[in-house]
Amino acid sequence: MIWKIKLSFLLIVAVLCAIGCSDNRYYDEQLQMELQQLDSDLDNRWSTTGVVIIDVKPNGPAGQGDLEKGELVSYVIGERPIRSTGDYKQAAKKALEDDNNFIVKLTDGREIRLAVRKRGDKVGLEVDESRVSKVTPGSPADTGNIKVGDTIESIIDERNVRTLKDYKEALKEFTKYDSKVTFRTIELIGIKIASVNALGNLGDVRSVQPLTMILDSEGSTLRQPAAEALDRLVALSQLNTLFQQFQQANVDELPADQLDSRQRQSAEILGLLTSDLENNLVTLNDPFGTQFRHRSEALYEKITDGQMVELARKYIKRDVEPNQEIRRACISILGHLRPTSAIEDLVAVMEDSMEVPGIRFKAGLALSQIGKDSVDALIAAFDRGDASIKDIAASALGNIGGNKARNTLINALNTIDNPTIKLTLADAVAKVGRAPSIEALRRQKEALPEGSGLRTFLDELQVLLFNVESKYQAHLNSENISVELRQEFRDNKISLSQSAIISVQKKDSEWWIDDKDNQRVYIVRKESRKVEGKLNIYEPLETQSISYSAAN
């Protein structure tokens, strides 16, 4: 019989233990809120300790005190009034139990933190009622500048909360002698940054406003991630046209290389490898593709409503925005949106000698993305600027191209002596391309002494002549100059002799046409970064070297 009772008792104990052990939650009756233990490894991963509030009764003490669901309590702080020697002794003893420090609040308003080196050490205070009667020389109290005669109002103890047990003990202790407790909560900034990053890639219109607000708020650690996320959202919004084309389902007809490098990045984020149409089709038919197509139009409208441009224009200014990564992201946004209203601001960034060189260059790049409309501003900046400005403006003009840009560049090439700028100018002229560019560059080259740095550079320069549709790729791969291809050359005022031959340098991406009779070599290249997947035809300034290696 006794044996049986013992057994059932054991059983009850076991059951109780099991219930108790599996319970990682605690309902605080007094404050009327429910708390949960954190994952044990949160400490290692985010150096975070605490308990999380998972529910708050709105009318209970916690709710009235404005604690919110989801907050992480890392410290519970209690204040114990000191009225007697006993009060002080007990408070100091208790406060040193969990950690090695507490705060003494004096009646004159001072709050002094007293810390001992190790457990058992004394802070060096003796208290008579609430008046300090003795301070041990050299003790923490002495170095804390507490003097005999000071009056202690209270002892403030901060309890680090790691577990629910810590929490319960702290509360039990503090509620004994005071009717208020202070909770110190922590912000998991790493979690918020991760959330901002994810929102930047999800491409949803609902994220635009909150992220804009963060960027516009002062002093938040989240501003930089928010700016970068907005930059990605802007890039995604620019894919809208592409998505709409996809939606019309005629995926095969979409030129694979219609994207610039940033859009390409975004497409990669979306899992769209733009060069592989079959793959794209699969991606677009999976849930994300389908969803994003539905979302992209709304995102596009929100991003292009003008506010984004205003925001970006504001934060590219060095005197407004101290964080260079935010300025960089905002310039990138302007590059995507290409607003003519931002030309002046971008030129100002480009001309700002105190700005980071990379950002100035990025401003030049944004101007070249805006295109023809910024040519005049770039020419003006080039004319009045110092060497570094000329350098950036010249390469931007080279990217934009056109007669006006070319004339400025060639003109400068003939008048400027600075070799570094000459190099940039020659490169820019080659990028603008076509016959006048070749002529100008050949003249430059002939005027230079053999072996000079610039001459060597020019020898290896290839000038863009014109481009043709990608349908010629097959003709080129078969090493056969078709009638149509020959006609394309003729349309661009180049006649190919009958003896010209094609050699495939790299299947599907690079071919050389060697026209021995006319002593010309042309290089045909497919470049995804350039215009719409077309094939670009270049002529090297120095035919000899290429021709020789082609023969090999």
Add this chain to the structure above:
Amino acid sequence: MKNCFKLPIGIICIAAFLIGCGSQNPYLSKGKELIKSDKRRKEERAAQQFKLAIQHEQNNAEAHYLLGYYNSEKFYAEGAPERAQASIEERGKHMFQAYQNDKRKYLEILVFETLRDRDVDVQNAALNALKRIYQQADRKKLLNSLKKAIKSNDNRDRHDAQWVLAALGREHPETIVPLLVDLLEDKRRETRLNVVRALGAIGNESAIPVLVEVVNSGSAKREKDREDAEIRGLAVEALGKIGGTAVEKLVEIVENKGSSMRVDAMQALEQLGDERAVKPLLDVLNEQGNREVVVNF
């Protein structure tokens, strides 16, 4: 009396030995010799010998296995009929025939040796053979062998078994997923790690509850009930691979302020690109913190 027995036994032994030698397939021996040699194109020539060996002796397990192992498409010109005979499918078939002629030996070899091979084609041929065993032969023995491999103390065995179970699981989730779920109780950490990976690779929704349990075990009171952080991270990743209704579970992890896997869950949701992720992510931005709150009671 005793001698009467001994003599016939001795004769039988000698006879068996002689027969054994005589029946050692000459093509098979030649092929094996070639492989050991350092001759030019030895694998290609050996494969020819193994083909002859099979013609000579249809049920020779070793010849089938070696042909499956060595025959390769790269020996033959494009469009040649022999090339089609060297496909992964055909090589797998030969490995399966080896198994059928000597079940115990070749099941062991396929699971613990062939899968380890550096050549991806050989690995795939072995996988093909194992799939055939699953469908046409002794499923139970195969699964026992794979269980043994995923519990092995050799990382290569665990990895290979994970790969095969994932491949089988995509075709037969109803059998493989419960088997893997049971293995989550295994005491070896690396085994559980591979099991979680396999569940992710299978991508079947039936694994969702148990994966969620693994993720949430981080806040268990007793240390022994808490799963290792890396495995919990992989479980989140697996939920991301499963997608579908797992999205809701990932959202719950993001919403669980005490979870150490919130960032992992966010990344999984980001990869899925599901719009159900947007709202909870925006809510995260509004979470309070970094302040002192006074509560009176």
